[in-house]
Amino acid sequence: MGRYLFRLPDIGEGVAEAEIVAWHVKPGDRILEDASLVDVMTDKATVDMTSPVAGLVIAVSGEIGELVPVGSVLVEMEIEGEGEAEALTEPAAPEPVPTAASPAPPDPPIGAPAKPPVAAGTQGAPTAAFATRAVGNAPPAAPATRRRAHDLGIALQYVPGTGPGGRITSGDLDRYIASGGTIATSASAPVQRDGISETRIIGMRRKIAEKMQDAKRRIPHIAYVEECDLTEVEALRADLNAHRKDGQPKLTLLPFFIRALARVLPDFPQINARYDDDAGVLKQYDAIHIGIATQTPAGLMVPVVRHAEARDLWDCASEVSRISAAARDGSATREELSGSTITITSLGTLGGITTTPIINHPEVAIIGPNKLVDRPVVQGSFVTVRKMMNISSSFDHRIVDGYDAALFVQQLKRLLEHPALIFMD
Incomplete structure (x- = not known):
């Protein structure tokens, strides 16, 4: 028998450390080759680490939420043959041995078909504060x-x-x-509650928190909000959807925003940019890579529509749908989740009146479409109902002056209010 040390591999992209987000094994587990050992997170990608060998888990290193450097030993195993390393840790203390009256069957190897769980004995355990009985089984009492x-x-x-x-x-x-048992009260009587729950912020939520904190700490934000009449673009969208060809996606407003940004940004190169404030260097991009802030079960992610300047309306819609779905189901790659030069963040029908979006560092601008609503508008001598939306935006005031921010949004507004201009050279 020998020892095998499974180390955190070099995942690439300059990653020096990763966060442990889930363990799939524990000391004493017998595992098969290719069985899942641990999930680790780097930036916004979660990676499932699998075992290259079969063996018995002797020890695991690292708690959930802990950051470990590349090359660190995560799992120590006992394997057939000589192995390749000496033990680094003392074997974990054995678990209590079951009594002879109720021997516990050996655990199956991790990765093998699971057997039904066997309830553990409770002999000698204190009486629980809360208990339930089978339905129809009246509790005995005087x-x-x-x-x-x-x-x-x-x-x-x-x-x-x-x-x-x-x-x-x-x-x-x-x-x-x-012990805290609940006493029934009338529905109208208020009940005092003193409970406190604590949740450790780890994994994706910690990454989001760190990124938002870093962005607000480093970037002096300037907010600008403009009201836009989207009646014409909504009419165009409805007509295009009604006459779209087989295979063409259903259009939302996002592709129109993407195409409008692709038309406006060349006139504002300092906005389609990323600012390395540590080095004091502003990188202005000819390519337009638009991040789409997307809510996922794991938290907020920003998949990227690359080269928006080279995509038509339908292609933009298809790509938004594809990368958003990939982000939600966890299949998005690092390349699909990085490299944006400006971000759109939209809450859709929950968009509210206005927002103050946080810039996706190291970008210098973010655009936030709000809720589209029917609103009475004065046109000449008449009052009519139009489809109106407030467009929120934030800019890095170190790079973008207030005048340039306002001029940029005004040009964006002009294209959206007269959507024919989006398609004109």
Whole structure:
């Protein structure tokens, strides 16, 4: 028998460390080759680390939420043959041995078909503060105890009984109340709550928190909001959707925003840019890579529509749909989640009146479409109902002056209010 040390591999892209987000093995597990060992996160990509060998897990290193450097030993295993390393850690303390009356079957190897779980014994364990009984199984209790429970509003079904045969005593009622058991109250009576729950921020949520904190700390934001009449672009969108060809995606407003940005940004190269404030260098891009802020089960991600300047309306719609779906199902690659030069963030129908979006560092601008609503508007001597939207935006005031920010949004507004201009050279 020999020892094998599984180390955090070099994932590439200059990654020096990764965060442990989930363990799939523990000391004592016997695993098969290619079985999942641990999930680690680098930037916004989660990677499933699998075992190149079969063996017995002796020790695991690192807690969930811990950052570990590349090359660190994550799992120590005992394998057939000589192995390739000496043990680095003492074997984990063995788990309590089951009594002879109830021997525990050996665990199957990780990666093999799972067997139904066997409930652990509870001999000697303290009585739980809360208990339930099978439906239709009336809890045993004396009439006086039942009457007292009724007066207190306590359901005996949930009270652990310490008397003979699990009989509930008056003392059990006292212990149930003292341990936090709920006493029924009328629906109209307010109930005081003092509970506090603590959640450790790890994984994707920690990455988001760190990125947002870094962006607000480093970037002096300037916000600018403009009202836009999108009646014409909405009419065009509805007509295009009604007459789209087979295979063409259904258009949302996002492709129109992408195409409008692709037309306006060449006139504002300092906005289609990334600012390396550590080096004091502003990188202005000819290519337009637009990040699409996307809510996923794991948190906020920003997949990227690359080379928006070279895509037509339908191609933009297809790419937005593709990368958003990839971000939500976790299949997006590092390249698809990085490299944006400006970001669009939209809450869709939840967009509200206005927002103050945080810039996706190291970019220098972000555009936030808000909710599209029907609103009365004065046109000449008449009041008419138009489809209106407030467009929010934030700019890095170190790079973009207020005048340039306003001029940029005004040109964007002009294209969106007269969508024919989007398609004109």
